[in-house]
Amino acid sequence: MYFNYTIRSLWRGGQRTLLAIFCVAVGVMAIVALQLVGLMINNAFNNNVRDANGGDIAVRSQNQPFTQDDLSFFNQLKKNGTIHNYTAVINAQGSTGTNTKSSLRQSFDVRVIDPKNYPVVTPPTFTNPANGKLADLVKNQQIVVTQPFIDQYKKKIGNSFDMHIGSRTQGSFTVHVKLVGIVAESGILAQSGSVVLFSINDYKAAHPTTSQENGATQSQNATAPQQNGTLPSQNSTVPQQSGTTSQPNGTATGQSGSGAQQASSAPAKQEVLYDSINIVTDSAHINQAVKKIQDHFPIANTQTATDALKQQQDTIDNIRKFLEIAGLLALLIGGVGIVNTMQVLLSRRKIEIAMLKTTGYRRFDLYLLFGLEAGLLGLVGGVIGAGAATGVSYLVRNVVQSSFGLTIPFQLDWFTIGEGVMIGLATALIFGLLPIVQAANIRPLNVIREMPERWGAGSIFLTLGLLLLLTVLFCTLAIVILNNDIVLGVTSVYSTFIFLGLLSLFFGLVIFLMSKLPVPEHLTIGSIVLVLVMVAVSLLIMRVLPAFGMLLLIFPLLGIIVMLAPRTWKANAKMALRNLNRQRARTTTTLLALFVGIFTIGLILILGQNLHEQVNSAIANMLSYNAFTVTSNDDTTKLQNKIKSVPGLQAYQRHTLASTAPVAINDKPIQDLLPTGDNAQPSPGSLGRGGALYFLSGIEGYDVGKKQLPTSDTLSIVKGRNLQSTDAGTDNVLIANQLADMGPLHLKVGDMVMLSSIDSANTRLVHIVGIYSLIGFGSGLYPVLGTSNTATALAPADVNQAVFYMKISPDKLSSAVDTLGRIVPNAFTLNLANISDIIDQMLNDILLTLTTIASLSLIAGVIIIANAVALAMLERRRELGILKSVGYTSQNILGEVLLENGLVGGTGAMMAMLLVSLVIFLLGRFVFKAVSLAVAPSTAIAMVVGAILLAMLTAALVAWQAVRVRPLEVLRYE
């Protein structure tokens, strides 16, 4: 009987039943979809961390790359059984070749590998040819690329093109290659983006400075530390003489190698330098191998698969928790919808409940009856929501993929989907509890005699107790969803409840005051004075906070409109204002959801907009250049001689560059100062091992003797002094403030740092005379700023690099970049306008993802509006009939409904944007101290107008049919 009664009651509920199911379904859909995406991200990153890490141990050293001699150390480890195998890799930058106009070049990563011994873990999965092997394909200037490369650059198997390869340490050259294979972006190539795999033999053959090595194949399979064609050993230990500068050992240029099209004019004696070593070993030897490697290469970074997993897991866990909390918010909002709907469902059946009680039903029987009803609603909503979540998760996963350039395989987890159904059931029961207990507690006689229910102390305590129980139960559900994280569950649920509770109180007051606003029949002196005072206040505020003032100005303007409006509009305005206070709790909930959604979206959009503007203005105004070219050796002279021919060139500056590695600080070896193990990771107050090394990884030399000094428009000296012309010939340097303010080094003015060239051939003891802080986005290429004397001394043997910063007329920038490409085809040229575009694109992508997630609460707001309007239409059917009986048309009534909801949407949005204006102002003033942030009035108004239209459109869709009620029907029968 219970089941039949429940089914029939739900069936009879019609539209209201559908609304309740809809509320559950949306909440479940959000949480399941976000959980599924979280799982997909987790699997994408953690499925095979060992493969993604390149092996059990990955050793990287950008500051001091590995020489052929260094590889003998790994051969030794292999020989004595500490490691099983290893492979050396060069990570370089690639672009389509020099025949392409510079402005049209496409850039990607190039991984130079030994195809016979790469990878040392699971081989990559070929998509074309199906059973391809790197050893068979990557040779003779043939390349294999990842799928994103194909997607991004629209190349096909069999395509040939010129590929320009450049690295920071080894100059650059161009080689003609043929695309012969495509691999999936998984395993060792997981999340790698557009990558080209190129053979080390081809690299050596084509590289102008290594071609004398007979194009020999480096064999890591060999058990003996023998490498063919290695250059004379260069000291891998740092020379102790400070301030010495080694002289170039010759300038012969090699242009041999079958694939070499063009080569830089680098001299001949540089050897191939590897920046990464991937190692496999057994678990018993991992720690031992790491220790030996760290002892031998003190400034290299070693990362085991366990480290990688730990590092990634923290990030992924945070992402998953963020997604789950966003889903919980949607579930909470859906739950509020259930409370609303069930309250209406049950309050309309008061007489029925009273009759059941008079026939002997106990409260417990009613709890069972209505609990079954709520359970069925939850079950159906859960099934629908979980089903819809599979589709939504596909969409969210696509957004995340395209925004962050990740590859996330789509997969469904049936446990999560099933759990979603249970979450729907639990949510409906938890949120149905309050209306069910309230309904079961009604006094039959009061209902039958139409006497009002009295709110005694008992009822108030019962409601408060039920609300408390509801929060406890929802908190328990949240803890389960958050993988039993009790602290996070309790914190997030109760802080949300408290925050929302306080906001609700405030909004309740706002709604009450709004409902009391007068709608004057005629212009009165009082109303005109009120409007004028509000206009004056708004204009005053507008002088300080334009958007804030402009939003406030909307209020008096609305007042004027209402005063001058036709009678029907005034009547609609009056009824709309009164109706706001009618179901204050419901209106407050709607306002709250809209407020949260619009505040989040508004803040993200406006912060993004400000960042866009800051980046663009920094590039346009703060930097004294809009393009730069990095040249090596003869290219530097070549460009220097022809630089006047670059179209639109207004000014330029040339600095010497040198990549460096720190050796010692104040005579203490760097390895004793750098943290290891878990402390090596960055943390608040510490740059970590990698960060500290980065800030000492290169020096940019100024020709201070010619008064070429770091400029105060891109940096400020926070301690010590700037470089000056008297520093010419000295090794005085400026360092970034991060090295001073943060650990692990805490450098200070007066400290002495021993820097080494990346080939370890030269060292220099530099003296810190000042500490700089960057202003905005302005900066040079390398973090240490010194004299050209120091930079030249620290250049690796025979590789002299320079950078030309150029200020070019913006209308000629593109042709100038092409000219630079013709003058120095192997040099790296960057048009900062492209950077601006790239940053814009990145910001747009990130904003899109954040806005998509933030939109959840806005969607919830829209659903609550739809729910509220539908319920209001049901509750006010008699009123609609009355209005129609005195001459109102459906359009008149719809106008009132639209105005009412437009007011809710507008008020929520206006308050959200007022808060956004305030937060942005405070952020600009106190957080981004150097940057002035502001809300564009047009954006603020667009958001408010958008919210009004959204609320009105939602209301119109729901109320369209409802206002066409037949008056006699409702006046007589309801």
Place this chain on the structure above:
Amino acid sequence: MDEPTTLQNSNLSLSSSTTSRVVIGVRNITKILPLGRELIDILKGISFQITSGEFISIIGPSGSGKSTLLGIIAGLDNPTSGQILIDGIDITRMSEGQLASVRNKKIGMVFQAFNLIPTLTAQENVEVPLHVGKHKGSPSARAKELLGLVGLSHRLNHRPNQLSGGEQQRVAIARSLATDPTIVIADEPTGNLDAKNGENILNLIADLRARTGKTFIIATHDLHIASHADRSISIVDGLIQE
């Protein structure tokens, strides 16, 4: 219990009709409504005429179709067949907008359940019809005038839930007169009131009719109430009983 209402305001601007003309023509009206899976003939072909200034009662037992008929005359519902002529114009083929205009300008309605808007005060409830269509003068002044006429000058700013049943019905009567309509239709206006208050309302209606000369139609199942009218039309089982 409410005090008996007396008409104290003689300056009220309600037009009164002096010549007898047909204001309502009901021609062979039928109405069929679905009840579950069956179709029920509520009205089976009703015809009559009402001239201006008449006070007509439509009597009949519950379910006889009198309220349905009043709703159709008031333009709140459409007949299945037949014509309703208000001032000689057939309203059965009018659009929703035209019907709304007829209801606003020519017809005032009083319901058994009062049907006031709970969020508005007594004065605002009376003003409601004046905010649609074109009406001269100030709605608030007009509402105050009418509420004075029904003896509620002291209740202008009270909401419906702050008024007694009799008072609510008097507000409804004031509202029905707001746009100075030709016809006032009252469907069981005393049905929700006790005997004394019911009598007061009937007296008020009779007084108003006498002073304004408007056409009043009351639906009731009570013969005593019907006796206040000039003429009665009896409906039984969807047909006029002679």
